[in-house]
Amino acid sequence: MRITTVGIVGAGTMGSGIATNLAQAGFMVRLADARREAAEKALAGARTFYARAVEKGRMGPAAAEAATARLAVVDGLADLAPADLVIEAVFEDFDLKVRLFEQLSSIVRADALVATNTSCLRVTDLARHMSRPERFLGLHYFSPAAVNPIVEVVKGEATSDATIETALAFCRASGKEPLRCKDSFGFAINRFFCPYTNEAARALDAGLGTTGEIDAVAKEVLGAAAGPFTVMNLIKPRINLHAIRNLAPLGPFYAPARTMIEAGEADRPFEITPVAGGIEPARKAEIADCLLRGCFLPVLQALDEGVAEPAAFDHGAKEALKFGIGPCALMDRLGRAEVERIVRPALSAYGIAEPDALARVGSLAG
The missing domain is CATH 1.10.1040.50 (N-(1-d-carboxylethyl)-l-norvaline Dehydrogenase; domain 2)
Incomplete structure (x- = not known):
């Protein structure tokens, strides 16, 4: 499976940073947040990031414009249905994440991947609330996510090998270095x-x-x-x-x-x-x-x-x-x-x- 479109839920520090990185790397990004103003702020932050990259000679003007064009704010979770991968980046609260994954289970495509950006919770525990746990995994980014090179790739008990291989290729395609971890509190x-x-x-x-x-x-x-x-x-x-x-x-x-x-x-x-x-x-x-x-x-x-x-x-x-x-x-x-x-x-x-x-x-x- 090749990932081209990524949905991100949560436009806080981590979600906005992930979105900024992925759009710059060529992925179509759809950003959802319960507070639309937070998502709009994240979009503005990405534009500022790209503008500074142009000023420093790290991006060309055309590349910055193209990256911005690949970012879009959506009205709700239902708009993430076309995504090949949805990454959850909401506050580190188990019950909050569980409610979100139960909603996403009825929205995402059957062949789509869903990932949690949790920093410490066990992927296996969260996966129990997904209808297709074999397509669920951990993708733990580090702050600032727009530039930090490391992403922990975490395989839950039900996560398939194919899901992990797809995720590893996705991380590399986005310019990140995947670090494989066993599912454990705090990961590595x-x-x-x-x-x-x-x-x-x-x-x-x-x-x-x-x-x-x-x-x-x-x-x-x-x-x-x-x-x-x-x-x-x-x-x-x-x-x-x-x-x-x-x-x-x-x-x-x-x-x-x-x-x-x-x-x-x-x-x-x-x-x-x-x-x-x-x-x-x-x-x-x-x-x-x-x-x-x-x-x-x-x-x-x-x-x-x-x-x-x-x-x-x-x-x-x-x-x-x-x-x-x-x-x-x-x-x-x-x-x-x-x-x-x-x-x-x-x-x-x-x-x-x-x-x-x-x-x-x-x-x-x-």
Whole structure:
């Protein structure tokens, strides 16, 4: 099956970014939102994106005009019936998504694919509310979706191999790098990104450092382009908190920290405090341990579960999250004894069994 027309439901940050990317890549895009003004705003945002690309020499004027012409706002879900693929990009709420998929089941063509852009929910659980679950999958884009190269391609229990192959070809045709993942809470990248941000909040709660200091340590030890609090402000603490809460079935280690709950429920950004002078070595080491624990333990557990290969975790960390080094490569560099020292406090505090993958540290990344 060749995909030429894509319907997108949800014109927020992610939906608008996906639409912008796909129209630029040559796909016909139909954008639906319960609030038509949101869809119209997304269309205007795409025009601005293309105009800036022309100014910077990344697109020609004719290409920008053609991309804009491929974007259209529709009045409702029924107008998505001709689409070869429909991508859901509404708020990360299970019940909201379920209601949408039940509606789409009676609208989309029998041979069309339907994908969820969920960041943490299991595809299999959502697929139970589709009339043709074999044609349902996860396509998890990363912000900003218009330019971020990574898309996690997630196969649910009922998803057919043909659906996955079609989706992989579609991602490549749109200029994205597909990262295949097993269906698991958080998939590959959010499986460790969410705990990493949560451990940053726990370090703040424990008084180990200020937001600015914790961000600075993250940039140093992970080579991150931006620290966790800066990134959370970009994606919104409310959204990040919701994603963390969706990891609850994985156990108490994944429960949100106090300040994460406070900022998320108040829907307010974290105040990033300037770093005055240096950070004491001992305190800096404790902060680093917290951040690395948030990355390492979830990745080791996910490797045990077969969620993805080590190379996928590392590639996603570098390309989607802009880390200077991936978690598996960093664990190999540090060695088993040091990684065990870092994760041991969490194993003890939360009664977690030692991951089998810990024994492979030193050769995880090949």
